[in-house]
Amino acid sequence: MNFQETFKLTSGIYLFLNRVGEVVHASSAFRKLPELTGHPTADLVPLCKASLLEVCRRVYGSQENLLFEAQAGPGAGTRKHFQFEAIPSREGVMLVGLETTNRAREIEKLRRNERLLSDAQKTAKVGIWEWSLADQRVEWSPQLYEIYGLTPEMYEPSFEGYLSLVAEEDRDRVREVIGRAISEKSSFSHDEKVLRADGSLRHLHTWGHPELDASGEVTGYIGICQDITDRVRMEMKAHEAFQLYRQIFETAEEGIWIIDRNNVTTHVNKKMARILGYQPAEMIGKTHFEFMDRESRERTQKNMQKRRLGIGEQIEMDLRHKSGDKVWTIIGSSPLFDRDGAYSGAVGMVSDISRRVRSEVLLEAQKNVFEILINGGNLNLALNDIVFALEKLMDGRASILLVSEKGDRLRMGAAPSLPRSFSEAIDGMGIGPDEGACGAAAHSKEVVILPDLRSEEVRPRYRKIAQEFGLGACWSSPILTLNDDCLGTFAIYFTEPKSPSERDLEIVRDATAVAAVTIEYIKLFRKEHKSRKNGKLLADARKVLGSSIDYEYILKKIPEVIVSYVADWCMLTVIDEEGALVPIGGAGEPEQMKYFGELKGYRPDMTAPEGMPKAVRTGLPQLYPFITPDQLEPDPSTGWAIIGTRDPKYLELAKRLGLTSYMAVPILVRHRPVGALFIASSRSDRHYTPEDLEVAMELAHSCGMAMDNARLYKEAKSAVKAREEFISVASHELRTPLTSLKGRADLLATMLERNAFPKEVTQKLSPIIKGLQPDLENFAGLVESLLDVSRLGSARFFLKRHVVDISRVLLETVEKLKGDLDPQGTIVVKKFDPDIVASVDQLRIKQVLINLLTNALKFGKGAPIEVEIFQENSELQLAVRDQGIGISGKDPRRVFRPFERAVSERNFGGLGLGLYISNQIVEGHGGRFELESVPGKGSTFRAIIPL
Amino acid sequence: MEQKRILIIDDNDQIREIMKLTLEYEGYKILTAANGQDGLDLLGEPPRPGLILLDLMMPVMNGWEFIAEINKDQDLKKIPVLVVSAYLESEDLEKSPVDCCGFLEKPVDMQLLNQQIALHYREVP
Incomplete structure (x- = not known):
């Protein structure tokens, strides 16, 4: 049974209203209450039930108790009397009514229904208490015990006992509230925190209602206590959330503007006020229409209709700044509703897009520029679009000047609206404080304003130009990169003298920023193009250089590769034994090639202060971006020319080859110079840059590596050859003494056999001679292995194939070996197919098996x-499986390499050639070796030879 | 019966000696020469050997030159020659085949040597 239903059954007149004045619970007695008249307040007569509700709402609003009486019924005799008290609290209002016609009887009824009430209490976490002042007796309903986490056995209720349960910080306040209520004979209600027996803190709300005797004296209190912990917690969370919203509100990047249902501003954040040039307080209380012009106001009127219908939207709207200026905004507007669902106003999130609107014009221009560029158009043409955009925003004619490659002058970038002769007059303007507006701006990297070009302050030369073209004012803004490098200047000219407003300066700044991004982009675009080209060059170069280990070929290829990408001509020099740079290769255009013959005898003076000698001396690449013809003459003071020579013959040669820019790059191998590259441009439009130098260094590095690799290969090849020769000679040389030794042993053996010596000599010699034989066999085997290796290395290893019964050959070999080396009989033929006939070199196959x-x-x-x-x-x-030590390590197949062994030579002797030779033999037969090996468990070698 | 005669031409004293000892033990009459020229000189004096054991790589006159020389003489060219060399697989031999009745590779198996000698020994009148 729920609370409400229980209440319906009680005879008491009870009414609970929540905080917004809605009836939460009404007892059935209340429902049955007849129409009343009475005088709770002057304006509430007659009292109907609806009026009682209204009274309660008022009481909640005032938070003051109201005690009143009311009557019902037509005549005095049958008239019923009621007494009502409305007890407010933050949680709502409790209205308690008593029919005073027969109060005692009503109270009795109330008591009878206690049980029913208790159910209600439980459901709503509500407990009832009663306090008799005369004997200070306090009674708690079981539910109240539950709320406190106590039992009647543990705790006997009393007023002081109750106070001791109240949290310390609330205690004095509670005592005061109740004390005052007693003295005023009034009701009370308050919130309190109490400590439960389990130590947890609960939030309670307590109502107390005085009980009066016939004389109107307070005999005690009856009251309700509700556990509102959950709600308090929720409220605290709500409070935190509110604080958070508050913070967001104040710190938002957007303006926030809240109006009520009458369009009156109730809240604006600082940002909103700032957008319109006000303080927040200045805006509050005014309708939003007061910040709009007529057109916006009309649009807004319509929009507010949508808000009332609950429709939010994003709109572009121009508002009025305090100064009267138009402010472009985007407003995200949403309607607000109260608890009853009634429209209560709207909130707008406002962004100032004034700059953006201006920027759009510029960005549109920038977009066009990029399109022009991507489609291969030229830079100056592209810049025209930015100039046009600025002119659109301001009533003047604009120009862009670009800093020259050398960085000392300004060259015409774009000035589509200015006369060509004017462009020509200012093209090549110097950069410095005393130059025109643009020169000064490029120098100082600050905006330079010349409000009156006719004034004396302007240098005569530029005053004259201005006069000639009828210009009155010039403002120039430097175009700067993020690193504060000046790319050029953006200037705007007016026919009359003019000083910029704040807004004008802002537009100029924006336009300049767009120009900066555009020019940087263009440079990046070109650089990217170049670096892609360079990347390809390096990749190609590595490919070419890596394609061969032929030293001479590489030396020939290096200059060719360089010329095909970054140079008009190129010379490769290497350092000879005496430390001189010797030209050994060159490449260039066909007509240049004929001069290279003359370069053959060129030996740069290694003491030269410039060029390749310097690069080799310092180990650092040298960049000469601009070579003028006079630099190809010996310097009168030093006698050296810029290319690091003073020999007129070679200077003349350089002139004939053409030289406008060059790089001298050392070729380093393991940090030591081994040569140098002379990478030259003979064109007026190719001047090497530090990026080119980086590429050249990479290139020189690749060259160095390739040269080193080729050299190493050459050396390694001769080392391998030497080793092979050594093995070949050594093994042959070993054969001769071996022949002699073996011959002597054989002869001795023969003589012993034929009893050539006295018996006792034979007896003593016999074991010695017998022991000599296997040693010699072994020695001969080792020499044979070495010979085999030298044969394999010299490609003189050929197989003498014959068709044989290989089964028989191999079986005989096994038997022979068992007899010679395996007296214990560990070797077992596990599987044998007879009559396998194959065309093989039987001696070699036997060698494999052995x-x-x-x-x-x-x-x-x-x-x-x-x-x-x-x-x-x-x-x-042909498989041989042992159960021995196996082969450890990652790569068991290493045993097939020459001079490899599975285990340390300290434990097992041998040259480590047997498996190498076996593998070569098997592969020579078109076969393969399979190897399974588990360390500690053994190995299986399986030679597989196609038949 | 007169002893069978064999000429050993080898520049290595040790090999010459042990072959001589071995073959003498087998009952042959052994002549030795340290190079082709010495060998050729010995052949000038009858009685001539019934077999020549010839090394190839030698100073003064090598095996190829020696064979070329004896082949010039109608009588001498009839003497069987067994080449005994450590260089049987050398490129030199591939390029310049030797006109002989057999090859023996060093280190020589003496049993095989005796067999070969028995097979090829032929006295020339």
Whole structure:
């Protein structure tokens, strides 16, 4: 059963209203209440039930208790008397009515219905208390105990006991409120925080209603206590949220403007006020129409209709600045509604777009510029669009001058509206404080205003030009990059003397900014184009240089690659043994090539202060962006010309080749110069820049690497050849003493066999001679391995193939080896196909098997070694599986490389050639080796040879 | 019966000696020369050997030159020559084949040597 339903059943007249005056609970007795008359206040007679509600709302508004009486019924005899008290609190109002016609009976009824009330209490977290002043007895309903987290066993209610439960900071206030109510015989209500038995803090709201005896004295209080913790918490959150909104409101980048239903401004943030040039207080209380001109006002009238219908929208609107200027804005406007859903006003988020509107004109121009550029148009033509845009915004004629490549002069960029002769007159203007407005602006990097070109302050030369073209004023603004480098100037001319307003300056600044971005973009665009070209150059160069390790080829290719991208001609020099730079290659246009022959004898003086000698000496590249013809003559004071020579023959040659700009770049190998590049331009429109120099350095680096690689390769190749020769000679030389040694041992063995010596000598010699034989065999085997390697290296390794029964050959080999080397019989033939016939070099295949088996015996730890000889898919498979130490490490197949071994040579001897040779033999037969190996478990070598 | 005669031409004293000892032990009469020229000089004096064991790489006159020389003489060219060399796979041999009855590679297996000698030995009148 819920609270409301319970209340309906109680006989007491109760009414609860919430904070907005809505009836939350009404007891059935209240519903049955007849029409009343009475005098709660003068203007509320007669009292109808609706009027009671109205009374309660008033009471809530005033937050003062109101006690009043009312009567019902037609005649005096049947007339019923009621007493009402409206008890306000922040939570709402409780109206308590008592029929005083027969009060005692009514009270009794009330008591009877306590049980029902208690259910209601529980549902609403409401407890009821009763306090008798005479004996200070306090009674709590069970629900109140629950609210406090107590039980009747734990706690006997009392007023002081109650106060002790109230949080300390609230206690004095609560005592005062109740004390005053008692002395005034009035009701009370208050919020309080109490500590529950479990230590948690609860927020409660308590109403108290005095009980009066017949004489009108207070005998006690009856009251309700409601747990409002949840709501308080929500309120606190709401408060925090409100603070947050407040902060957003004040710090918003946009103006915020709130009007009420009558269009009267209730709130504006500082930003909003600033947009219109006011203080916030100046705007509050005025309708928003007061900040608009007629046209905007009419539009707004219509728009407000939409707000009332609940429609928000984004609109562009021009407002009036305090100064009277028009302010372009974008307003995002939303309607506001109160709790009842009634329209209560609107909020507008206002952005000032005045500058943006102006910028749009400029940006439109910029867009056009980029389009022109992307389509391959020229810079000056593109800049015309920006000039036109500025002229559109201001009543003047504009020009753009650009800083020359050398940085010392201003060259005509664009002046489409000015006479050509004027352009010519100012083209090439110097940069400095005493030059014209533009020269001075480019120099100082500040806006220079010449409000009157006729004044004496203007230098005569420019005064004369101004006069000639009928110009009265010139304002010039430097076009600066983000790094504050001056790219040029943007100037506007007026026919009459004129000083700029703040707005004019702003427009000039904006236009200049657009020009700066545009020119920088153009430069980037060109640079990007160039760097892409350079990237391709470097990639190509690396490709060419990496394509060969032929030293001579690379030296020939380097200048060609450079000329094909960045140079008109190029010379490559290398440092010879004596430290002199020797020209060894050159490239250029066909007509230039004929001069290179004469350069052959050129030996730059290494002490020269410029050019390649300096680059080689310092290890640093040298950039000469501008070469004038007189710099190709020896300097009268030093005797040196700019290219680092004083020999008239070569200076003459340089003139014939043409030289307007060059780079001398050292070629470094491991930080030591090995040569230098002379990269030259002979065109008037190609002047090398630091970026070119960077590319040249990269290029020189690639050249150095390629030269070094080629040299290393050459050296490595001869080293390899030397090693092969050494092995070849050494192994042959070993054969001769081996032949002699073997011959002697054989002879001794033969003599022993034939009893050439006395018996006792034979007995003593026999074991010695027998021991000599395997050593010699072993030695001979090693020499053979070396010889095999030298044969493999010199491509003299060929197979002598014959058709044989390879099964039989291999089986015999196994048997022979078992007899010689495997007395314990660890070698087992596990799988054998007879009669495999193949065209192979049988000696070599035998060698493979012997290698595998001797390895297996060596590394097999004495465990059985399995041999498989079989045919599968027309391939001969020869497998040897041991259970030995296996091959550790990442790359087991390394054992197939020469002089490699699976284990340290300290443990196992040998040259590490057996598997290398075996693999070569198998591959020589078009076959392959498969290898499975688990360290500690063993290895399986499988030679697979196609039949 | 007269001993069978074999001429050993090798510039290496050790090899010459052990081959001589070995073959003498087998009952042959051995003549030795340290180069082709010495060998050629020895052939001037009868009785001539029934077999020549010839090394190839030698100073003064090498094996190829020696063979070229004896081939000029109708009688001498009939003497069988066994080449005994460590250089059987050398490019020199590939380029300039040797006109001989057989090859033996160093280190020589003496058993094989005896077999070969027995096979090719032929006394020329």
